[in-house]
Amino acid sequence: MLWACIVLPQLALDAVLRRCPDPSRPLALVEGPPQLRSLRAVNAAAAAAGLAAGMRLPAAHALLPDVVLVEHDPAAEERWQRFLAAWAYRHSSLVSAQWPGAIVLEARASFRLLGPWPVFEARLRSELDALGFRHRIALAPTPRAARVFAGLRDGFAVTHAAAMHEALARVPVRRAVLPDDAGARLHRMGVRTLGVLRALPRDGLRRRFGVELLAHLDRLHGDVDDPLQVYAPPDRFDARVELGHEVESHQALLFPLRRLVGDLATYLSIRDGGVQRFLLRLEHEQGHHDVPVGLLAAERDAGMLFELARGRLQQAAIDRPVVALRLLARELPPFVPASRDLFDPRPAQAVPWPQLRERLRARLGDGAVHRLAATGDPRPEHGWRMAGVDEDAACVQPAPPRPPRPAWLLPRPMPLRGPDPRIVSGPERLESGWWDGGDTRRDYYVVETAQGQQAWVFAPPGERGAWMLHGWFA
Structure with a gap:
């Protein structure tokens, strides 16, 4: 396996800045009890004015009175780390966020789909920049080694265990993310690098520092498996x-x-x-x-x-x-994208009908957008109705099979003027409406006028002439 570690050095600050309309204004996160308020993190504008993490709040106000202060929320920081773990889950099925301020993901299995590591790394950085989070990324055969390398050198990548061991041997113990304060204690004892530390007797290290340090070193170098807390995305x-x-x-x-x-x-x-x-x-x-x-x-x-x-x-x-x-x-139901032809003739600026429909409903209201639905009434003026766009298709009565109907139906029939037309097809007799007082008895014909237009006309049953125009064919 190859593990990529994404270290987020200013996760809490970036989570606040990405939601500010003007992130260029001086801003600082504050923490601590009311009597000992101090700055936890500052943005670039505040740092340029002399503010720094750890500064007491009165001193910060003296340097920059109009600095924007935001209370640091540890719970919100944890939520944003989980959000980034969910983001990383789109690139790998093995993701862990068990270490504060860091995300690790197994990368080798994604190379076939997303490309080799340089391409994969560029994609991760591009998406993190778009999300608004500063980051440091490293790649190594073990997740703990990737975490150490990301803290030391952004972009460092090692793919073989032997090269990883050689690089780890030169890592200062104070930068090796050892448990508790073991790094500082070892440095005071004269142990400067991990290579020197690994050469010391294990029994003595266990007596002085406990089994946690030895377990960390073994997992760091890949001598034993590292049981990570694997992230699983929530369902809401x-x-x-x-x-x-x-x-x-x-x-x-x-x-x-x-x-x-x-x-x-x-x-x-x-x-x-x-x-x-x-x-x-x-x-x-x-x-x-x-x-x-x-x-x-x-x-x-x-x-x-x-x-x-x-x-x-x-x-x-x-x-x-x-x-x-x-x-x-x-x-959150499954998403099925609309199918598109390979050579889609639709213009680039055209909006698909589902998106246009939803925009109209959002702008005009649910009751302002309708669709046409067929009815079982054979009378042309009663053959359709307005149906809601969200009406169940199973409740909409399908139109019975009928001869061709014109694309343009007139609001009311009107006499057909001019020379007698040529009959193309017909008659089609319609007798309906006796139950609602709109009794209709007509013989419909498709005719061609002297100008070459195809029209839909009717006459009383059994008669021809005195045509009434009811529609035009395209």
């Missing part, structure tokens, strides 16, 4: 954005909505599934307001889902300030 999606201020307009909610929908689309691609119903929850200081979003078929395109969610959101009334936006999707 639940994400929340806490707004920095009270929002009272739809426009201000579009940025966090786009982020949430983008994360939903990423999650759906991981599961190779779609979503048919999800919920937008507008949270207020007290209570919340739900905006349901429903589709007629499962979809997972981020652009389409955002358009539908925006249409539904703009129809909802915001009667109280919104302090947080939440997206919940509990029904």
Whole structure:
């Protein structure tokens, strides 16, 4: 096996910045008790002004009074690590997020599908950049070695065990991610590298540092198997954005909505599934307001889902300030993409009918979009009805077999003017409507006029002439 480790050096900060409308503003994460508040992480703008991790809050305010402060949330950091584990699951079936700030995935099995390691690595970096997370990546035959190398040198890759052992032997013990404080203690004892450490007697190391250090070294070098906690994706999606201020307009909610929908689309691609119903929850200081979003078929395109969610959101009334936006999707059915021809003649800017239908329903409302359904009435003016686009197809009565009907049916029959037409086919006798007071008895013909047009005309039963025009054929 070959394991890729993705180290996320500023996971908590990146999770906040990716949801800020202006991430270039100076921003810092704060932590600690009220009397000893300090900075946990700062963005590039804050660092340029002199702020740094570990600085006390009063000193930070003295240097940069208008810095944006965000409370560090360890639970949110864990949720984002699980989200990235779910993202990594789309590239490998063996993913682990057991170490804070790091994701490991088995990469060799994906080479045949995604290409050799340089191509695979470039794909991982491109997607992480699009998601907004800074990262360091390394490849090694064991997951712990990949984790160590990612912390030392971004982009380092070793594929053979002998080369891995040689590289590990030069790693400083303080950078080897040893259990507890073993790295610092060994350094004070004069043990500088892993090569020197492995040459020491194991009995003495066990007495001084316990069996955890020996087990870590064995798993690091691949001498024993490393039982990782394998990630399994959940069967629902639940994400929340806490707004920095009270929002009272739809426009201000579009940025966090786009982020949430983008994360939903990423999650759906991981599961190779779609979503048919999800919920937008507008949270207020007290209570919340739900905006349901429903589709007629499962979809997972981020652009389409955002358009539908925006249409539904703009129809909802915001009667109280919104302090947080939440997206919940509990029904995640399988996704079956629409089939397309290899040489599709459709223009590049054309929108497929399912997407256009959903956009119209989101913009105009569910009751504004209909389709035509046949009825069993033989009278042409009563032969169809408006049906809802979400009406079950089994409930729609199919049209009985009939002779050809014109594509253009006139609202009301009118006399056919001009010379007598030539009869092409007919008659077709229709007798119906006696039960509803609209008794109709007609003989229909397909005729050709003097101008070469094909028309659908009728006359009283058994008669010809005095034609009444009812439609035109294309």
